[in-house]
Amino acid sequence: MRPNPHNPNTVRLTRTLRIALPKEPAGAANTHNAYPRAIGFAPYYEFDAQCTGQPDPQTGYLISIHEIDTAFRDHALPILRSKLLNEHQDPSSVLPHLFRATNDNLPVTLTSLTWRLTPNQSITMTTTAPTTPDPSSVILTERFEFAAAHRLAVQGKSQDENHALFGKCANPNYHGHNYILQTETATPTALLTNASPALDIARAVNTHIIETLDHKNLNLDIPAFDQSTPDGVIPSVENIARFCYESLAPHITQLGATLQRVTVWETERTSATYPA
Secondary structure, three states: OOOOOOOOOOEEEEEEEEEEOOOOOOOOOOOOOOOOOOOOOOOEEEEEEEEEEOOOOOOOOOOOHHHHHHHHHHHHHHHHHHHHOOOOOOHHHHHHHHHHHHHOOOOOEEEEEEEEEEOOEEEEEEEEEOOEEOOOEEEEEEEEEEEEEEOOOOOOOOHHHHHHHHHHHHOOOOEEEEEEEEEEEEEEHHHOOOOOHHHHHHHHHHHHHHHHHOOEEHHHHOHHHOOOOOOOOOOOHHHHHHHHHHHHHHHHHHOOOEEEEEEEEEEOOEEEEEOO
């Protein structure tokens, strides 16, 4: 049996907080919807707060979810309101303040705080030590899409042999996917000024990945997947993820950030992450 690399006595609890920011304070008639709730038009965000520790042996609780809700709404929410009054304040520069305000008012460690700005864009701050938040960087996560055709086949094998390996994916006339690409980038807080690092990262992804792969035949149009060359590889989702990472990472470094990993979905149920 392989050794368990994790502490078997600890658990991680995640609490999602749904926050609307109406001009006038609103009550909590339906906290499943949002609290504060929206009255008319109002900004809406979701936060995922993760806490780690050992559950109380009597109650089974790591922490009461009410304590998480109260710590965030009483201490972080006022900061969020005041910071958003500055229209040019980048959310990435606000998150460290929200993290500290929440973490300082919890009896257990706040492992991470994720701010979901849209369904396809989020920023995360984590701890680097058991009780120490990392104020030096945040993780920017964003999803993109591209459409491409490919064929999975081993060079030199017959069609029957390739069909035995890859099934319909070995169709000699190719087939296509609407791919989803997710990038996770560690961005130093020193970069989090009025300029948005997320915008620069998105431009890099569009220039070096989307424009390269979108509406292309990966086998025929992308040299990295041309198996007639010595270095060409099969355009599996695993190899596509690696291609995206290696193509993008140097450009993210030039921005002063670090590309931690990319994930590529070829279907809703199948994805690959590189590096793992």
